[in-house]
Amino acid sequence: MKIVILIIVLLILASLGSALFYLARSNGSHNLVKSLTVRIALSIGLFILLIAAFYFGLITPHGL
């Protein structure tokens, strides 16, 4: 479970990094908002996953 969480965190960081790449470009406006949309979708997904994993007993807070 810990690995899945870490992979999603890395994907979130990648989408945020991609958004920064488009922020640095004058013509990257549309791609910037798309990257940020992916970022927030992944983050909400991770939060739901944490709650589901807790509900099914796969993870507990301060469990490690």
Next chain:
Amino acid sequence: MSQSYGNYYLPEPSHWPIVGSLGLFCTLLGAINWLHDQVLGPYLFGVGLLIIFIMMYGWFRVVVKENLAGLYSRHVDHSFRWGMVWFIFSEVCFFGAFFGALYYLRTYGVTWLDGTYPDSSAHLTHLMLWPDFKGLWPLINNPDNSQFMPPKDVMDTWGIPALNTLILLTSGATLTWAHWGLQKNSRWQLVVGLFLTVALGATFLGFQAYEYGSAYAHHGLTLNSGIYGTTFFMLTGFHGLHVTIGTIMLIVMLIRSIKGHFSTHNHFAFEATAWYWHFVDVVWLILFIFVYWL
């Protein structure tokens, strides 16, 4: 008079840089005197901060006016974007150092002291210094509890931290909705989305203040309760400061949106603020996972 010469932009002489320098000087001089218990210290510190805020307000105002006057070329836009990238780089280093400190003390510091680090010399350190110390993270028992009063228990994961995570994630969603509104040239979507984001940011800060009160009053978790308390307040506190700065930036964007300063093709200030807010949101998410869960 400000003028644009081809790729280059020549601003008119400005007093704001020297005002900023004066503000920084007063702030640091005040901080030093404060640390030495001099009466003037906190006042000088406060005056310095006030000068910096006045400088920021005044200088940003000039920049907004210059932008609206059409003085900024594509070349200038590019330099603004790279300025933001380097600012973000410094922010990543800032939080990277704090997360690095958390990783270091959990992986090395605590395991050296409790003898579980896989190295025989570390085990000797444990036996010679605090043989009774058991390093279960979060530390509710310090190596020497007489020096640092440990917390009674750990902070709750459910309740305010989870609620605050939901609030920040929702604010990320409302901001993205506002961002798409700007892309579609829908000002009402932009304004409503920004307003909701500001409201959620302020709510987050209110809940965090309440959580700090609860940490001190009910959990005994303070800045003096050992490494758990110091890392907790360092990470969540500096994050809270960034949420405060982000909320102020969003309020400015809201006002500028109402005034109609942004167009579909010219809205770098909004983009930079939006990215900053998403960054602050991601920092909280990582913080929530590593401080409260893992």
